[in-house]
Amino acid sequence: MLAAVNSAPLGIFDSGVGGLTVVKAVQELLPAEDVLYLGDTARLPYGSKSPETIRQFADEDVRFLIAKGVKAIVVACNTATAHALPQLREKYRTPILGVIEPGVTAALADPATERVGIIATRGTIRSHAYQHALALRRTGLIIHGQAAPLLVPLVEENWIEHPATRQVLKAYLDPLVDKGIDTLMLACTHYPILIPVLKDLLPPDVRLVDSATTCAEHLKHELTRLDLLADGDREGKLELHLTDLSEEFETLTRRFLKKSPGRIRRAVLGA
Amino acid sequence: MLAAVNSAPLGIFDSGVGGLTVVKAVQELLPAEDVLYLGDTARLPYGSKSPETIRQFADEDVRFLIAKGVKAIVVACNTATAHALPQLREKYRTPILGVIEPGVTAALADPATERVGIIATRGTIRSHAYQHALALRRTGLIIHGQAAPLLVPLVEENWIEHPATRQVLKAYLDPLVDKGIDTLMLACTHYPILIPVLKDLLPPDVRLVDSATTCAEHLKHELTRLDLLADGDREGKLELHLTDLSEEFETLTRRFLKKSPGRIRRAVLGA
Secondary structure, three states, X not given: OOOHHHHOOEEEEEOOOOOHXXXXXXXXXXXXXXXXXXXXXOOOOOOOOOHHHHHHHHHHHHHHHHHOOOXXXXXXXXXXXXXXXXXXXXXXOOOEEOOHHHHHHHHOOOOOOOEEEEEEOHHHHHHOHHHHHHHHHXXXXXXXEEEOOOHHHHHHXXXXXXXXXXXXXXXXXXXXXXXXXXXXXXXXXXXHHHHHHHHHHOOOOOEEEEHHHHHHHHHHHHHHHOOOOOOOOOOOOEEEEEOOOOHHHHHHHHXXXXXXXXXXEEOOOOO | OOOHHHHOOEEEXXXXXXXXXXXXXXXXXXXXXXXXXXXXXXXXXXXXXXXXXXXXXXXXXXXXXHHXXXXXXXEOOHHHHHHHHHHHHHHOOOOEEOOHHHHHHHHOOOOOOOEEEEEEOHHHHHHOHHHHHHHHHOOOOEEEEEEOOOHHHHHHOXXXXXXXHHXXXXXXXXXXXXXXXXXXXXXXXXXXXXXXXXXXXXXXXXXXXXXXXXXXHHHHHHHHHOOOOOOOOOOOOEEEEXXXXXXXXXXXXXXXXXXXXXXXXXXXXXX
């Protein structure tokens, strides 16, 4: 018989609605799990802000989810993972997973990986969290981090196919291609939506690694290890909480989740 | 003899550091005034968020400035002016000025003005605050509002001369040019930096109206009317408070102010 805690929801949070790409991957892999999602849309983006501020925001996000009784937490935000994960793990007893380790594991799954490019927000690149995690796992890797701060606004505007987006992408990718990368890590939850354009702009032998899918696989592994999986016979529910509601956020929610989000609740943090 | 209140600082706030274009214009026109600036960099941007959230943030900004003893407040943020100014004026006794009325006055200063284009954040366009203020002041005007949400990120990246910026600007401006506008209102504090590129892309007979200069002139008029001007013999100081500090914000501060900002303080709101 499963303990009561196994039927508790998973908590997943992000600075906005981009983390729903992780939710989508989790629902596909672990359909029996209830998911409680928190998007801090009132204070997004995190990527351009200071580590101190990001840590404070992430701490408030985690406290909100713990108060709701979640059994484990996924930090579905690369910037928050980069700056706040160690501190959060130390402070709280609830298991907390980030998006960086799973991405790094996936990038290095191919033993031929030698030259890794990383695109992310400025905050994530500056933190050197990916570069550090990669370097710890394999010596001799050549790693190039490229801050790509204009991609999130372009994705949120849905300018995926616009020539301006291609021009921006070229400006970010050309230096990486020049350096002969064999792997490109999409180190921001918004970027999976750009995969078709990225494939078009990159040489065909560059492998793309996105954090959403790899994070869901890691979560399944951890829940199994901790004996926290929900009963497989049920169908999980999704509950969405955003700190700011607007038509745009609802539209984006639908785009990232690829289905109707149902009722979205307004969350008040730090109460 | 001037009362003590005349030597109190002016409070100017914005969601970020774009409002420093207003500070610069105020310092040029009213060099004796002390200015206390608050930029809510931890929660920027306001332009993409809901009216309710913008009103809550603006209220916290005003309370911070009033607690610091300012004699008058300028809302140097188009989005906050659009959504929160009436409510703020009703709630507080300190004189509070916005950026919209001065801009509208300047746009209509030319009696030949007939077709007005407005570029701004989505929040400002959605509020219809400019459209409404223009329509109230002159009947028969043809008004076209164009949300231009990608301009702030491009300016903040300093991609002013980048071909991608021209492409984005063309996408926003072409529909306005097609409609034969004679005046273009730059209804966001970030946009004055784009004036050279805008002049290049627009027909030569389109007049540009930016809110920073017109706001400073309106402020001088109001301080004179309320007998609140500082003693003209002194040199005003500038004190900068941001809710989040980072290297990028310091760089932007210098770019908007066109000089070194001196020491920047970290502000804690809602305390």
